[in-house]
Amino acid sequence: MEALRQADVRHIVAPCPHCVHTLSREYPQLDEGFRPRVQHHSQFLRELVDDRRLRLDPAAGAARRATYHDPCFLGRYEGVFDAPRQLIHATGFDLVEIERHRDRAVCCGGGNAGFVREQQVATRIDQVRARQVAETGAEVLVTSCPECMMMLSPATRENLDLVEVVAAAVVDPT
Known part of the structure; x- marks a missing residue:
């Protein structure tokens, strides 16, 4: 400090x-x-x-379906729910909500060492989330927390941090 x-x-x-x-x-x-x-x-x-200082291609994620995992500290503690979703929409992804989202989202398990303590594979949070992602029909699971990325990486075929979604859609200003 x-x-x-x-x-x-x-x-x-x-x-x-x-x-x-x-x-x-x-x-x-x-x-x-x-x-x-x-x-x-x-x-x-x-x-x-x-502010139009960053332009995104609205076709970058076109024809792709994504769902968003709300990180605990970003959502429940900081109240940030809309900004990530607005950015995902701005890149053209079809955003579908996963079961238990926004202030009802489940923790990824990273903050409390859930991945170490939970021994039953069927009840591990990555497996629970994998089933929930599959139910949405989403191809991509997007989150905006490094711990969530690590914890949920086994959950789906393609996991992206929000900044990766945005970076892939940036329109060159020249």
Whole structure:
């Protein structure tokens, strides 16, 4: 925190919802004077798209169906539900909601070592989510948390971080 203060950091964009939560909610409790603007990359990217500083090809994900896994810290703790979905829509994917989404989404299990403790393969969260993804008919599972990516990678044939979806749709400004 001291290094951030010394560098006079005023805006932080993080790809990890856990980091967003720590930087925006916990660090300020330790130092009242430390109040930078903290955003998850989904919020920052959506602002760039809204401000027309980043253009996305709406045909990039065309004819493909995706579902989105809401990370615990991004959704339930930070209240960020719409920005990721708006970006997925902006890239042309047909977004279908998975069972247990938004504030009712299940944890990927990464934050509490669920992958280590759960021994029954049929009840492991990646297997439960795999069944739920299959029920949506989605080809792609998108999330926006490195832990969720790691935990849910066995769940479907194709898992993408939201930033990968956006990067594949960026229109060259030249």
